[in-house]
Amino acid sequence: MTEAKIIDGKAFAADVRGRVKSAVDVLKADHGITPGLAVVLVGEDPASQVYVRNKGKQTLEAGMNSYEFKMPDTVSQEELLAKVAELNEDPAVNGILVQLPLPDHMDDQAVITAIDPDKDVDGFHLVNVGRLSVGATDGLIPCTPLGCLLMLKDHFGGSLSGKRAIVVGRSNIVGKPMFNLLLQESCTVTVAHSRTDDLPGECRRADIVVAAVGRPEMVKGDWIKPGAVVIDVGINRIEKPDGGTRLVGDVEFESAKSVAGAITPVPGGVGPMTIACLLRNTVTACCQQNDIPEPPM
Numbered sequence: 001m002t003e004a005k006i007i008d009g010k011a012f013a014a015d016v017r018g019r020v021k022s023a024v025d026v027l028k029a030d031h032g033i034t035p036g037l038a039v040v041l042v043g044e045d046p047a048s049q050v051y052v053r054n055k056g057k058q059t060l061e062a063g064m065n066s067y068e069f070k071m072p073d074t075v076s077q078e079e080l081l082a083k084v085a086e087l088n089e090d091p092a093v094n095g096i097l098v099q100l101p102l103p104d105h106m107d108d109q110a111v112i113t114a115i116d117p118d119k120d121v122d123g124f125h126l127v128n129v130g131r132l133s134v135g136a137t138d139g140l141i142p143c144t145p146l147g148c149l150l151m152l153k154d155h156f157g158g159s160l161s162g163k164r165a166i167v168v169g170r171s172n173i174v175g176k177p178m179f180n181l182l183l184q185e186s187c188t189v190t191v192a193h194s195r196t197d198d199l200p201g202e203c204r205r206a207d208i209v210v211a212a213v214g215r216p217e218m219v220k221g222d223w224i225k226p227g228a229v230v231i232d233v234g235i236n237r238i239e240k241p242d243g244g245t246r247l248v249g250d251v252e253f254e255s256a257k258s259v260a261g262a263i264t265p266v267p268g269g270v271g272p273m274t275i276a277c278l279l280r281n282t283v284t285a286c287c288q289q290n291d292i293p294e295p296p297m
């Protein structure tokens with residue numbers, strides 16, 4: 001049997017960033033506008049520090065302005081909300097992102113709700129959730145599901161119409177928006193979760209499997225229909241027998257790749273698309289705020 005095509009998320013993300021840069025060049029040349037992205041980091045979480053650093057670097061590389069705000073984890077929610085309010089009013093800032101997770105004393109939803117929905121480049125605000133759920137075209141779409149969709153559309157040559165898809169996981173950040181995006185593409189979509197009966201059987205019916213459940217290597221190769229496309233959103237750090245650690249997805253890659261038609265690896269699959277789509281959303285937000293057509297990306 002032939003092995004699955006490995007979908008190279010790093011290369012795909014680099015391509016998206018290149019298109020974003022070209023769009024930014026058009027905005028600068030034709031409209032004299034440079035999009036700006038503000039990222040707020042609260043606390044010292046090492047992984048979050050890396051993600052925020054990469055966001056700033058890639059924003060600048062795309063030719064946009066990057067504004068980074070670091071706050072200690074002792075900061076009060078009121079102080080964070082005041083920063084968000086200031087950024088909402090700043091015309092140089094087209095996109096605002098508060099890095100998650102926030103410290104325990106903060107209410108994530110209250111902070112997200114404080115962001116101007118038109119600057120909510122994470123697509124987490126209830127207004128954007130609502131826009132996505134009714135198929136509105138002016139919403140900002142959460143970056144990770146958007147990245148998955150772009151990879152799927154590329155694989156299938158543009159149309160997903162009629163495909164049977166399963167999303168394993170029902171989180172607000174990935175599972176639910178992924179469901180809405182696939183439904184809009186005229187897929188027949190199942191959302192599976194911890195209470196789903198016969199999860200392997202449900203997966204075996206799907207042409208597209210999106211695994212976003214947060215459990216290391218839960219989806220096994222014999223759950224995959226031969227030739228199906230597997231998008232693995234999981235990023236789980238597990239211990240190796242020698243005492244070190246390694247990253248694995250929610251799919252058992254080795255067994256799945258000998259059955260699937262195409263599969264994303266972890267690392268190097270969906271992960272890099274998250275930041276690329278954040279840059280894309282920042283350009284989208286900037287165009288909407290200035291009432292100018294979005295250059296193709």
Ligand SMILES: Nc1nc2c(c(=O)[nH]1)N[C@@H](CN(C=O)c1ccc(C(=O)N[C@@H](CCC(=O)O)C(=O)O)cc1)CN2
Nearest residue numbers: 051097098099100101122143267268269271272274275
């Ligand atoms: N406000 C937000 N917070 C968080 C988001 C988000 O989209 N918005 N997502 C994650 C973190 N994240 C970006 O913020 C992110 C996660 C992973 C990657 C990535 O490229 N991962 C690599 C592996 C990295 C490693 O070696 O550890 C990969 O999968 O290849 C990019 C961005 C939570 N918070």
